Amino acid sequence: MDKTSKVFRWIDKRYDLGIVEHFAKEKRVPQFKGSFWYYFGGVSLFLFIVQVVTGILLLMYYQPGAQSAYESVRFIVTKVQFGWLIRSIHSWSANLMILSVVIHMFSVYFTKAFRTPRELTWYSGFILLALTLTFGFSGYLLPWNTLSYFATKVGTEIVGVVPIIGKPIMELLRNGSDVTTATLTRFFGLHVAVLPALFTVILGAHLLFIQVQGISEPESWKDLPESKKKHIPFFPNFVLRDILLWLIVLNVLAILAVFFPWELGHKADPFASAPMGIKPEWYFLFMFQSLKFFPAKLAMIDGEVFGISLFGIAGLLWFLVPLWDSKTSKGKRNKIINYVGIGVVLYIIILTVIGAR
Amino acid sequence: MKMIRLLLVVWCTFTLFAVVGASGQTMKPVDKCLSCHTDIGSDEATAYMTDIHYKAGVTCADCHGGDPTVEDQDAAMNPKKGYVGVPKPSSIPEMCGKCHGSEKSTFKTAYHLDDVMDEFLASVHGRALSQSSKGPTCISCHGIHNILDINSVKSPVYPTNVTKTCAKCHSDPDYMKKFNPGLPVDQYEKYLTSVHGKLNKAGDPKPATCVSCHSNHLIRSVKDPRSPVYPMNIPRTCAKCHSDKSYMAQYNIPTNQYADYKQSVHGIALLQNSDLSAPACNSCHGNHGAVPPGASSVASVCGTCHQANSDLFDKSVHRAAFAKSNLPGCVVCHSNHLVRQPSDTMIGFGPESVCGKCHKDVPTDSAASSILAIQATLDSLTVGRTDAESLLGHAEQLGMDVSDASYSLKDVNQSLVESRVQVHSFNASLVKSAAEPGLKIVGNAQVSALGEIKEYYFRREGLGVATLIITALAVLLFLKIKQIERRSEK
Numbered sequence: 001m002d003k004t005s006k007v008f009r010w011i012d013k014r015y016d017l018g019i020v021e022h023f024a025k026e027k028r029v030p031q032f033k034g035s036f037w038y039y040f041g042g043v044s045l046f047l048f049i050v051q052v053v054t055g056i057l058l059l060m061y062y063q064p065g066a067q068s069a070y071e072s073v074r075f076i077v078t079k080v081q082f083g084w085l086i087r088s089i090h091s092w093s094a095n096l097m098i099l100s101v102v103i104h105m106f107s108v109y110f111t112k113a114f115r116t117p118r119e120l121t122w123y124s125g126f127i128l129l130a131l132t133l134t135f136g137f138s139g140y141l142l143p144w145n146t147l148s149y150f151a152t153k154v155g156t157e158i159v160g161v162v163p164i165i166g167k168p169i170m171e172l173l174r175n176g177s178d179v180t181t182a183t184l185t186r187f188f189g190l191h192v193a194v195l196p197a198l199f200t201v202i203l204g205a206h207l208l209f210i211q212v213q214g215i216s217e218p219e220s221w222k223d224l225p226e227s228k229k230k231h232i233p234f235f236p237n238f239v240l241r242d243i244l245l246w247l248i249v250l251n252v253l254a255i256l257a258v259f260f261p262w263e264l265g266h267k268a269d270p271f272a273s274a275p276m277g278i279k280p281e282w283y284f285l286f287m288f289q290s291l292k293f294f295p296a297k298l299a300m301i302d303g304e305v306f307g308i309s310l311f312g313i314a315g316l317l318w319f320l321v322p323l324w325d326s327k328t329s330k331g332k333r334n335k336i337i338n339y340v341g342i343g344v345v346l347y348i349i350i351l352t353v354i355g356a357r
Numbered sequence: 358m359k360m361i362r363l364l365l366v367v368w369c370t371f372t373l374f375a376v377v378g379a380s381g382q383t384m385k386p387v388d389k390c391l392s393c394h395t396d397i398g399s400d401e402a403t404a405y406m407t408d409i410h411y412k413a414g415v416t417c418a419d420c421h422g423g424d425p426t427v428e429d430q431d432a433a434m435n436p437k438k439g440y441v442g443v444p445k446p447s448s449i450p451e452m453c454g455k456c457h458g459s460e461k462s463t464f465k466t467a468y469h470l471d472d473v474m475d476e477f478l479a480s481v482h483g484r485a486l487s488q489s490s491k492g493p494t495c496i497s498c499h500g501i502h503n504i505l506d507i508n509s510v511k512s513p514v515y516p517t518n519v520t521k522t523c524a525k526c527h528s529d530p531d532y533m534k535k536f537n538p539g540l541p542v543d544q545y546e547k548y549l550t551s552v553h554g555k556l557n558k559a560g561d562p563k564p565a566t567c568v569s570c571h572s573n574h575l576i577r578s579v580k581d582p583r584s585p586v587y588p589m590n591i592p593r594t595c596a597k598c599h600s601d602k603s604y605m606a607q608y609n610i611p612t613n614q615y616a617d618y619k620q621s622v623h624g625i626a627l628l629q630n631s632d633l634s635a636p637a638c639n640s641c642h643g644n645h646g647a648v649p650p651g652a653s654s655v656a657s658v659c660g661t662c663h664q665a666n667s668d669l670f671d672k673s674v675h676r677a678a679f680a681k682s683n684l685p686g687c688v689v690c691h692s693n694h695l696v697r698q699p700s701d702t703m704i705g706f707g708p709e710s711v712c713g714k715c716h717k718d719v720p721t722d723s724a725a726s727s728i729l730a731i732q733a734t735l736d737s738l739t740v741g742r743t744d745a746e747s748l749l750g751h752a753e754q755l756g757m758d759v760s761d762a763s764y765s766l767k768d769v770n771q772s773l774v775e776s777r778v779q780v781h782s783f784n785a786s787l788v789k790s791a792a793e794p795g796l797k798i799v800g801n802a803q804v805s806a807l808g809e810i811k812e813y814y815f816r817r818e819g820l821g822v823a824t825l826i827i828t829a830l831a832v833l834l835f836l837k838i839k840q841i842e843r844r845s846e847k
Contacts, residue, residue, distance in 0.1 A: 078758045085816075233845070240838045247831040251824055258820040261756055 027234035037107035047097035054090040064188040066181035069144035088257035113216035149268030289355030390417035449494040476575035516562035547646035591637035617694035656686035669781040705732040730785035741799035748806035762805035
């Protein structure tokens with residue numbers, strides 16, 4: 001008996017690892033042409049772990065406050081050993097995580113994995129996406145540089161446009177009527193305490209739903225006999241493939257962090273005018289660009305209010321896709337879902353490209 | 358004969374009409390005001406006989422109103438007929454302005470009179486008059502009933518008299534306090550000590566008087582940018598005479614001062630950059646007491662602004678050496694009107710050096726080693742800074758953060774300025790002491806830049822090693838997966 005088996009037996013005697021052993025042996029993952037997309041869930045999880053680890057390391061030196069935030073980040077990237085690497089990996093990983101979560105969401109959408117009985121997995125996943133974007137938005141302000149200050153100002157201003165509830169939400173976010181050091185401490189609290197706690201709980205639920213229900217099989221398998229369906233064991237095959245991809249992502253992260261270190265920029269000056277052509281981060285760019293195309297007035301309604309309301313409704317419809325996909329329960333093919341999905345992907349890509357120019 | 362007499366009378370009558378008609382005048386009846394007041398022995402009436410206005414046909418009534426055709430005093434001095442008597446001071450400019458103002462009049466056309474009333478009212482004097490009845494009016498300078506042609510040597514506004522006329526008020530502290538307590542009252546005294554004043558007192562009407570610089574009727578405050586004595590306008594005002602070759606010919610002095618000044622560091626600062634702290638002509642020569650500074654006082658004059666340089670020069674070996682040879686201090690190296698932006702190339706024995714004017718780069722010249730040492734110190738600081746900037750720029754291009762070191766280089770400038778000032782001590786060790794802090798900063802910045810460049814390559818090497826390890830792990834894992842999958846297929 002080797003050492004690993006000895007340790008396993010020792011724990012098994014005390015805690016009965018039979019359930020885990022059974023789960024690991026029995027759990028299988030469908031293997032088909034599009035199964036590559038399954039790995040983006042794992043990549044998102046890996047990047048979240050990277051975020052947590054690098055975030056904790058940054059927290060050891062970061063000091064929130066108008067007079068200390070920028071200076072402490074500067075200290076991290078210039079004086080702390082490997083501080084530049086940790087900060088750069090944290091920033092790059094945040095962006096890659098958003099990208100990975102978005103890809104994961106669209107892969108689930110196009111493979112119709114949101115259909116019964118996996119509605120709750122979809123809802124929890126959507127909430128995780130919203131939380132990831134909030135992570136990005138709140139973390140962006142923390143270095144307290146010119147770009148982050150004005151991006152937060154513009155971003156929270158857009159929220160304030162929404163009738164009735166907009167202004168109270170804006171003031172709640174800003175912790176006052178303007179973006180100040182109070183906003184910074186509020187965002188810091190959100191970023192390092194509230195969001196991680198919420199995210200961990202919902203992520204736990206999301207993973208639990210997947211483990212309980214198993215990984216969704218493709219729609220094309222519905223009419224296939226069991227003998228024609230190909231699976232691979234979750235452990236070790238799928239897990240090892242996951243780890244292989246994680247290693248590749250880690251390599252990409254390291255290269256990005258070293259060759260394209262995340263800039264710190266200039267310290268925010270609330271009394272200065274906003275820099276010309278200020279833009280939000282790339283993941284909000286399509287919405288920002290869309291709002292620019294709306295006319296000032298649309299049938300007596302303010303163009304910006306109309307646009308934001310439209311995005312709100314679109315987001316809600318996307319969230320509720322398991323409900324309005326009428327053929328879900330009947331297990332029929334629904335081409336409209338695909339057309340809507342392709343339309344949304346094209347819209348986001350085109351508007352992002354236009355906005356980035 | 359009778360016929361000849363008749364023809365002569367007719368000819369004379371026509372001639373008289375022609376002369377009167379040509380001057381635009383009409384035959385006026387006898388001025389009863391003047392005849393009565395002359396009869397009663399009035400000084401004013403007697404004086405008026407010599408007045409330029411009398412000669413031009415201006416009557417008492419033209420200024421004082423009333424009816425000059427009647428002998429009866431009550432009828433002649435009847436307010437209903439416009440009689441005003443002695444006019445109030447505030448109404449004098451308006452009264453004179455009837456002919457000397459903007460409105461057209463027979464006299465104005467006939468005598469080509471300028472519109473001086475509006476100019477006067479817009480001047481500091483016009484404003485003073487609007488504030489107090491004791492303020493200056495036309496008669497304060499020109500007199501009352503005995504006003505003379507301004508070209509008459511007896512006129513109070515003739516060049517040789519005008520300074521005294523201005524001084525009547527401007528040298529009276531009690532009077533001036535009422536209008537501008539801060540204004541000095543020693544201008545006339547200073548003027549008498551100036552080159553202008555001395556020539557003027559000797560009867561020369563050409564040198565500058567008060568009105569040459571301040572203008573006559575439209576005198577504006579020195580703080581008014583439209584004033585000819587506003588700092589930025591002073592060089593041009595002085596140049597009106599001093600750049601005029603024919604005007605200055607008899608005084609045998611150069612006329613290129615303004616042309617030189619415009620190209621000088623002072624002229625560029627004042628005229629192009631609108632830096633009002635930059636010196637104009639009066640800053641070195643004085644204004645009312647203008648004289649060219651003598652050879653011994655040049656350093657003191659420059660020292661009013663360049664105090665540190667002047668102090669160092671005073672303690673240097675050059676002070677006594679220059680005095681002995683009657684050399685004008687600062688001007689020897691920096692020139693006078695054409696003061697160029699100083700540069701380090703002035704030190705040493707190069708083509709632009711000023712040291713080489715007197716010294717030679719030979720062992721027998723004891724100053725040569727000091728000159729070369731000073732030059733070397735300044736060069737090491739400027740070249741060192743350029744090298745450090747270049748290295749920091751390279752590190753920055755590589756994406757490294759060198760902002761602390763770059764910021765520290767700003768202090769080198771202070772050290773460089775202090776070293777350049779110490780050059781005026783002509784002491785190599787003092788120059789080196791001043792440069793020492795800057796040289797230290799430059800050294801630290803270079804070390805910092807090199808460290809960051811090294812760190813850059815270390816990061817890439819580290820990345821290379823990390824990538825290799827991760828890739829090796831990934832390959833091993835891939836092989837392991839393949840092995841497991843092959844086993845499970847079997």
